[in-house]
Amino acid sequence: MDQFTLNLLVIGATFALYIGIAIWARAASTSEFYAAGRGVHPVLNGMATGADWMSAASFISMAGIIAMAGAGGYEQSAYLMGWTGGYVLLALLLAPYLRKFGKFTVPEFIGDRFYSKSARMVAVACLIIASVTYVIGQMTGVGVAFARFLEVKSSTGLYIGATIVFAYAVLGGMKGITYTQVAQYCVLIVAYTIPAIFISLNLTGNFLPQAGLFGTHSASGVALLAKLDSLVTELGFTQYTGHTKNTLNMVLFTMSLMIGTAGLPHVIVRFFTVPKVADARASAGWALVFIALLYTVAPAVGAMARLNLTTTFWPNAITGNAFDGPAVSVADIASKPELNWINNWVKTGLLKFEDKNGDGQIQYYNDKNPTVKAAAEAKGWTGNELTTVNNDIIVLANPEIARLPGWVIALVAAGGLAAALSTAAGLLLAIASAISHDVIKGAINPSISEKGELLAARIAMGAAIIVATYLGLNPPGFAAQTVALAFGIAAASIFPALMMGIFSKRINNKGAVAGMLSGLIFTLVYIFIYKGWFFFPGTNQLPDNVDNWVFGISPLSIGTVGALVNFAAAYIVSLATEEPPQEVQELIESIRVPKGAGAATAH
Incomplete structure (x- = not known):
């Protein structure tokens, strides 16, 4: 059976499973549409949360960043620490209290806590901006895989x-x-770990990829990471296990991802689906377990993918004579079965090469390194001829590079799609819920019937899918970069409002609105300066590099500063105006100091 047919069968089978589950679990009421009837078991909710949270950025793009940047790029450790640490923050500081409050959406909590329709509408705006930005990354991942x-x-x-x-x-x-995401988690985790196990065995003899990362490279007899360091430095690239020079930006970026994770509405609402507060805590613990199964494997996948890619384009690199060895020939790429993967990915436009000097070879080296460039020019080379390697192809191409069986390649394709689609569905539901429950029912037509609200929710979901698809056609970067912008927006707008809403009785409605608007506007303006075309293609903008960033702070990291602006504005305005009503302060106290882990407040 050829690879295309195998891919079609495996992907088609998973899609049929997802649709079948949706038909079986069709929502018949607004409670089921918004919160799955609050009857999901904590273990299943933990698995669904893992799928909801581990998006295309986690499955497809993160290992690609690790592969190409190594430890020398601040993004590697930042993504790993920020996303996982943020989930711990969410589980400890927000999820149980929000579940006890017993509402359907994050804007509804903000509206009730700050006794203000204006606060609720501002929260809706923040949610939609963050979620739409996030869903673009998922649709990008879907396009790459397909x-x-x-x-x-x-x-x-x-x-x-x-x-x-x-x-x-x-x-x-x-x-x-929810139940579709349980199935998607099973697909994505199997698809991620099986190729990693095969590749780890092939390169190091270790069954566990986590052990293989720190094991010995079988072909050379030296440590895997030491071998990788040797190869990339000989080709003029930065040492793979080096350290970042921009510590401030790394700290801010990690924090932005962390508090952005804790402020993402589509993740928070997962904790509204369990029967009681104790179940919210339990499902958070299970979700961390399920997330760790992928996140502890990702560094090994990235490092091994970089090693495979390097030795593919420079066959002699395996002996340690990379710069003096022969490159892959154009004829080999066209004729050798083991190199078919190159042409397969060239067709997508995500991998490109060019024989610039017409010698029939594809030279691969860092032509930005002056020493290497001078040596290359002496040989008659005119630049790195592997011109494009999109980060998003690394995980998906890795099984082909390693020449794994066809069924593994098909499984990885299904896993990448499962990761992207599961998160996209959660985000779209958060958007649709905000529009139907918070805008239509909460502000426009409070007397709308349950049937009418359910119809409005489904129409809003359909409209959100159309908008997300349109925006996904022209994404601002690879999946993880786009997602990072969404985390920054959530970090600067939603997270501070939730934290102050739960842990401060002094913040009033005026302070909450001022804080959310200040954090959101500040962050959007900074992002717009360097990534204006993200919002309006063709817009003039400053070059997006460290030389132009204010204090070396990347647009991907600015969410942390935006959060500080939000906190400051909220406290200053609240202290200058009246205290919240006594009944609101009592409400906060009842949420923050629960009398037990019994049944949550009913909606």
Whole structure:
């Protein structure tokens, strides 16, 4: 059976499973559409939360960043620490209290806590901006996976993915999405770990990829990371296990991802689906276990992918004579079966090479390194001829590079799509819930019937899918970068409001609104200065590099500063105005100091 047919069968089977689950778990009420009827078991909710949270950025893009940046790029450790640490923050400081409050959406909590429709509407705006930005990264991942494995254009892949999400998300709501995400977690974790085990065995003889990362490279007899360091430095690249020079930016970026994670509405609402507060705490613990199964493997996947990629494009690199050895020839790429993966990915536009000097070889080296560049020019080379390696292809291409069986390649394709679609569905539900429950029912038509609200939620979901697909056609960067912008927006706007709403009785409605608006506007303006085309293609902007950043702070890291602006504005305005009403202060006290882990407050 050829690879395309195998991919089609495996991916088609998983899609049929998702739609079948949605039909079985169809939402029949607003409670089921928004919160799965509050009847999800903590273990299943933990698994669904893992799938909801481990997006295309985690499955597809994160290991690619680790592969290409190594420890020398601050992003490697930042993504790992920020996303996992943020989930701990969410589980300890927010989830149990929000569940005890017993509402359906994050804006609803903010509106009630700050006794203000204006605060609720500002929260809706913050939620939609963050969630739409986030979902673009997921749709980008869907396009990447489809482009390669179903051999269609990435735009066509987006349309197919959007259709699948529409089929199960609009039909099932949170109830359907929850049980679909359980299945998607099983698919994505198996798809991620099986290739990693095969590749670890092949390169190091270790069954566990985590052990293989720090094991011995079988072909050379030296430590795997030491071998990788040797190869990349000989080619003129930064040492793989080096250290970042921009410590401030790394700290701010990690913190932005951390508090952004804790402020993401689509993750928070997962804790509204369990029967009681104790179950919210338990499901948070289970989710961390399920998340760790992927996150502890990701560094090994990235390092081994970089080693495989390097030795593919420089065959002699395996002997330690990289710069003096022969490169891969254009003829080999066209004729050798083990190099078919190169042409497969060239067709997608995500991998490109060019024989610049016409010698029939593809030279791979860092032509930005002056010493290496001078030596290369002496040989008659005119620049690095591996011109494009998109970070998002690393995980998906790794099984092909390592020549693993066809069923493993198909499984990885299904896993990447599961990761992207699961998070996309959660984000779209958060957007639809905010529009139908907070805007339509909360502000426009409070007397709307349950049937009417359910219809409005489904229409809002459909509209959100259309908008997300349109924006996903022109993403501002690879998946993890786009997602990082969303985390920064959530960090600067939603997280501070939730923290102050739970832990401070002094913050009033005026302070909350001032804080959210200040944090959001500050962060958006900073991002716009360097990434204006993210919002409006063709917009003039400053070059997005460290020389132009204020105090060396990247647009991906500015969410931390935005959060500080939010906290400061909220406290200053609140202290200058009246205290919240006594009944609101008593409400806060009842949420923050629960009398037990019994049944949560009913909606």
